[in-house]
Amino acid sequence: xxxxxxxxxxxxxxxxxxxxxxxxxxxxxxxxxxxxxxxxxxxxxxxxxxxxxxxxxxxxxxxxxxxxxxxxxxxxxxxxxxxxxxxxxxxxxxxxxxxxxxxxxxxxxxxxxxxxxxxxxxxxxxxxxxxxxxxxxxxxxxxxxxxxxxxxxxxxxxxxxxxxxxxxxxxxxxxxxxxxxxxxxxxxxxxxxxxxxxxxxxxxxxxxxxxxxxxxxxxxxxxxxxxxxxxxxxxxxxxxxxxxxxxxxxxxxxxxxxxxxxxxxxxxxxxxxxxxxxxxxxxxxxxxxxxxxxxxxxxxxxxxxxxxxxxxxxxxxxxxxxxxxxxxx
Amino acid sequence: xxxxxxxxxxxxxxxxxxxxxxxxxxxxxxxxxxxxxxxxxxxxxxxxxxxxxxxxxxxxxxxxxxxxxxxxxxxxxxxxxxxxxxxxxxxxxxxxxxxxxxxxxxxxxxxxxxxxxxxxxxxxxxxxxxxxxxxxxxxxxxxxxxxxxxxxxxxxxxxxxxxxxxxxxxxxxxxxxxxxxxxxxxxxxxxxxxxxxxxxxxxxxxxxxxxxxxxxxxxxxxxxxxxxxxxxxxxxxxxxxxxxxxxxxxxxxxxxxxxxxxxxxxxxxxxxxxxxxxxxxxxxxxxxxxxxxxxxxxxxxxxxxxxxxxxxxxxxxxxxxxxxxxxxxxx
Numbered sequence: 001x002x003x004x005x006x007x008x009x010x011x012x013x014x015x016x017x018x019x020x021x022x023x024x025x026x027x028x029x030x031x032x033x034x035x036x037x038x039x040x041x042x043x044x045x046x047x048x049x050x051x052x053x054x055x056x057x058x059x060x061x062x063x064x065x066x067x068x069x070x071x072x073x074x075x076x077x078x079x080x081x082x083x084x085x086x087x088x089x090x091x092x093x094x095x096x097x098x099x100x101x102x103x104x105x106x107x108x109x110x111x112x113x114x115x116x117x118x119x120x121x122x123x124x125x126x127x128x129x130x131x132x133x134x135x136x137x138x139x140x141x142x143x144x145x146x147x148x149x150x151x152x153x154x155x156x157x158x159x160x161x162x163x164x165x166x167x168x169x170x171x172x173x174x175x176x177x178x179x180x181x182x183x184x185x186x187x188x189x190x191x192x193x194x195x196x197x198x199x200x201x202x203x204x205x206x207x208x209x210x211x212x213x214x215x216x217x218x219x220x221x222x223x224x225x226x227x228x229x230x231x232x233x234x235x236x237x238x239x240x241x242x243x244x245x246x247x248x249x250x251x252x253x254x255x256x257x258x259x260x261x262x263x264x265x266x267x268x269x270x271x272x273x274x275x276x277x278x279x280x281x282x283x284x285x286x287x288x289x290x291x292x293x294x295x296x297x298x299x300x301x302x303x304x305x306x307x308x309x310x311x312x313x314x315x316x317x318x319x320x321x322x323x324x325x326x327x328x329x
Numbered sequence: 330x331x332x333x334x335x336x337x338x339x340x341x342x343x344x345x346x347x348x349x350x351x352x353x354x355x356x357x358x359x360x361x362x363x364x365x366x367x368x369x370x371x372x373x374x375x376x377x378x379x380x381x382x383x384x385x386x387x388x389x390x391x392x393x394x395x396x397x398x399x400x401x402x403x404x405x406x407x408x409x410x411x412x413x414x415x416x417x418x419x420x421x422x423x424x425x426x427x428x429x430x431x432x433x434x435x436x437x438x439x440x441x442x443x444x445x446x447x448x449x450x451x452x453x454x455x456x457x458x459x460x461x462x463x464x465x466x467x468x469x470x471x472x473x474x475x476x477x478x479x480x481x482x483x484x485x486x487x488x489x490x491x492x493x494x495x496x497x498x499x500x501x502x503x504x505x506x507x508x509x510x511x512x513x514x515x516x517x518x519x520x521x522x523x524x525x526x527x528x529x530x531x532x533x534x535x536x537x538x539x540x541x542x543x544x545x546x547x548x549x550x551x552x553x554x555x556x557x558x559x560x561x562x563x564x565x566x567x568x569x570x571x572x573x574x575x576x577x578x579x580x581x582x583x584x585x586x587x588x589x590x591x592x593x594x595x596x597x598x599x600x601x602x603x604x605x606x607x608x609x610x611x612x613x614x615x616x617x618x619x620x621x622x623x624x625x626x627x628x629x630x631x632x633x634x635x636x637x638x639x640x641x642x643x644x645x646x647x648x649x650x651x652x653x654x655x656x657x658x659x660x
Contacts, residue, residue, distance in 0.1 A: 042517040043488070156378075185377035185544065187603050190588040194600075210515060215590030221595075238594040256522035258551035260574065260591055266529070267551070269522035273487060 004174055004206040005031040005054070010068035010150065012049050012058065012230075019278035023049040026068070026232040028304070031174070031223075036200065036207040038221035038238075040214065040253070044274055046230035047210045050100075051176045054208075055095050056085040065101040072174070091121040094167040100159035104151040110162045111147030117169045136165040140195060157188035164192070168199055175200070178210045193220050202245040214257060226250045229275055229285040231287055231303070236311035248290045248321065284315070292317050336595055340389070340504055341365040345398035347388045349379070351404065354612040356382040360562040361635065362398075366555070368505075369536040372569065373553030375546055375585070379610070381562040383427075386508040389540065390422055391415060402506065418449050422550040423499035427511035429491035433483040440465055442477045442494055446501045447596065456623045464501075472497045473527060489520035493527070506538045513548065525552065550574060554645075558582050561610050561618040563635060568644040578646045581619045625650055 001284050002114040012024040024046045031037045036211065041047045049058070056077060058064040060099075070077040073092065077085070097103040105113060114133035124132070134144045151159055160180060167175060177196065181189035197220065200207050205247040209221055217224055217238070224241040226249065234247040245251050252270035272289040275281055287293040297316055307313045307322075315321070347359040358381045366372040374382045385392045389400050391407065400407040404423060426432035433442055443465045446658065447453050453461040466476055472493045483491050492512060499507050509528070513521040525548065526605040531537060543549050549556055549570075550615060556573045558566040558581065577583045584601040603622045610618075617623070620630040633649040640646055 006339040186588040214592035215547045256518045258547040267522035270519040
């Protein structure tokens with residue numbers, strides 16, 4: 001399968017008055033063409049920073065210090081000029097933000113906002129852009145005659161459809177969806193996710209679906225990357241992640257959610273908290289919360305290892321854990 | 330009202346209504362809701378945003394004054410109490426709010442936040458610093474807040490710890506009943522599990538009765554004895570927790586259940602797609618409020634008045650098609 005995006009050793013640090021926030025740490029990840037990659041992590045894991053780095057949205061004013069490579073279409077996006085990036089952004093790579101309430105302009109009718117994206121990237125007349133904008137509205141399930149309305153006249157689910165229409169307007173090759181349904185109700189969430197999948201299958205778009213919801217991932221993604229403290233701790237196809245779970249953090253996440261299809265008397269939370277990104281532990285970032293951690297885990301940082309072909313795990317103890325061993329350190 | 334306390338019912342809600350005046354007419358936020366919760370049990374209330382579940386929780390505590398209806402707490406009609414009596418009643422009935430970021434005063438330390446209810450309800454006087462501090466520490470220990478955090482401010486703490494302060498404030502006055510309004514929605518899953526376990530432990534330890542409001546069906550299934558599903562201010566289905574998942578009857582409940590993404594890639598639910606979005610709760614008129622989105626709706630659904638029918642023991646449904654009155658179990 002062709003890789004559409006290859007992120008190599010991406011590092012993003014922010015200089016703040018409280019010290020250096022290590023948001024993304026030496027992160028390597030690639031995406032298969034036409035498939036959906038789920039990027040899962042809790043608040044502060046660096047998911048959004050990762051997406052922003054890919055989009056080139058981290059600016060000097062954010063005091064972001066970046067390193068690594070982001071290969072897309074034969075070019076390293078990190079070496080492109082602002083003008084070149086603008087060509088890529090919105091046309092080849094687009095992004096859907098989490099909150100549809102704040103990502104639309106409240107004083108411009110929605111059809112104009114979609115047309116704006118089309119005019120920015122295609123040489124078409126204003127009339128043609130508007131016609132295409134209405135086509136897009138129709139495609140995301142909003143009647144064309146509502147195009148002249150303003151965002152406040154739409155419900156949350158419909159606003160998110162408008163945002164998706166804008167993102168898909170130029171038929172992008174790669175779509176970064178940052179928690180696209182977190183602000184929505186489950187029945188609306190199901191509609192939006194179905195729609196993203198249909199658009200993907202129709203246009204051959206590759207999707208990066210950033211979410212904290214393991215259910216959304218299991219039902220919508222072919223590949224999954226579990227992110228913890230700014231690095232990928234486990235990567236594999238959706239079956240490997242859910243059925244052959246190898247990293248203790250992923251196991252912990254799965255054990256913390258109440259399941260609809262089985263009865264659990266008591267949830268098993270992961271004790272403790274995510275480490276402070278200004279003071280990450282020296283060894284494995286997860287070691288302080290890990291029930292399998294040994295002295296080695298606390299001293300050395302584990303490299304990525306293959307638990308199975310294409311199933312990458314950042315843990316020293318995968319073999320012992322697989323055999324059902326617990327803490328011996 | 331002795332029958333209720335004798336039957337072990339902590340809270341009985343009868344025909345509770347809360348309407349708001351809007352320029353377009355009356356907004357029916359809560360319409361004719363009736364249920365009861367037994368002592369030490371949990372009633373889960375689920376529904377999507379705007380279905381009136383939070384308004385209902387607040388109307389029970391009279392944080393919103395109910396438009397009509399009764400709320401009986403230990404047999405006492407809360408809606409008829411005078412202000413001073415109501416204040417005393419609040420030591421029995423407490424609430425935990427959804428958002429631990431906005432429900433705490435940013436200028437109060439943990440100590441001040443937890444002592445506030447103790448002072449308001451005059452359980453301690455300002456002079457009794459020592460005794461009160463002891464009580465604050467005791468409560469902090471109960472909810473799993475380390476003692477060293479006693480002088481910290483909310484902004485210094487993460488969401489999970491802040492929500493523990495919210496729980497501590499509610500518990501401080503030893504209530505018998507707590508309305509939990511989406512207490513874990515703002516938290517990450519690993520932290521959510523910690524808080525849910527804490528709430529279960531507290532219930533086991535003190536026999537507190539919970540009204541647990543949430544949009545998350547997996548959470549509600551995990552915690553509740555009984556579940557109410559709400560849609561546009563009305564109850565559409567009410568039954569024991571396991572019944573709702575093994576035998577959901579109302580088309581809205583079925584659709585809601587089928588829309589939940591299950592964290593198992595092999596599990597594929599038969600999705601029941603819903604057309605459109607929530608209709609307006611302003612002057613909704615007669616007829617089924619779900620009819621416009623319902624895959625099974627027929628013409629008469631728009632004119633059949635609301636009826637909540639018991640179709641099997643403890644299982645109530647408000648659907649004219651799936652629970653016709655003649656099939657109902659008569660009691």
